[in-house]
Amino acid sequence: MTDIIKPIALENDPLAPYFIAPGWQVGNLLFLSGQASIGADGSIVGIGDFDAQLARTFANIEKVLAAGGSDLSKVVKVTIYLTDMDNFPKIVEARQRYFTAPYPADTTVEVRSLALPELMVEIDVIATTSAS
Template identity: 80%
Template sequence: MTDADKKVGAAPIALENDPLAPYFIAPAWRVGDLVLCSGQASIGEDGSIVGEGDFDAQLAQTFANIERVLAAAGSDLSKVVKVVIYLTDMAHFPKIVEARQKYFTPPYPADTTVEVKGLALPELLVEIDVTAVV
């Protein structure tokens, strides 16, 4: 029995070319009908930062990564029920409001947005984690 088997009703989500693998982080876990995603940021499949210094490019890559993880778990953005957004500069908050309209549809997911001093890699400007249903 593996450690994953011990988490009854839970299964890790795996990705090919997983940029989080070097950090020993699962992209997400499926627990029953929920998908709990790790924070996603603007990291390409090769592990490089996408859009260094460009908030719009980083936000687009972050959502592309979220979509990729959700698809691997059998879900998608339309099934997101909770979003947590970490910004290194709250001046980008208006762009987050625009992104909610671009990536989500009513009824919009519950949301928490916070400003943080820094993220795991100093070049990152935004990180987002989501919870979705399958």
């Protein structure tokens, strides 16, 4: 059997203007590009509101995972980039809201800025397309 290596495609992909694939499927793994609070029209959702940005970021993750034949229950690794580590307690709460045990492996780091200055959080994930 030949390994599957293909990009994940989205209609109205908000990352297309930046020449970024939403993600790639390699075998039964999905590697998502960093997702942030970007609306379908390319605008930033929730400027100045971390909670709104986090919710939109997870909605975008769910959309890309679905396009790749997966969902949040199959996420095995998460990398979270925060512009302010004071928001870390909200990340802990989000883990409980969006994931279930056994929880994905995780790395959280504070960065000086993200691709667009109004963004407060960016998350990339690795997921499987098989049952966990």
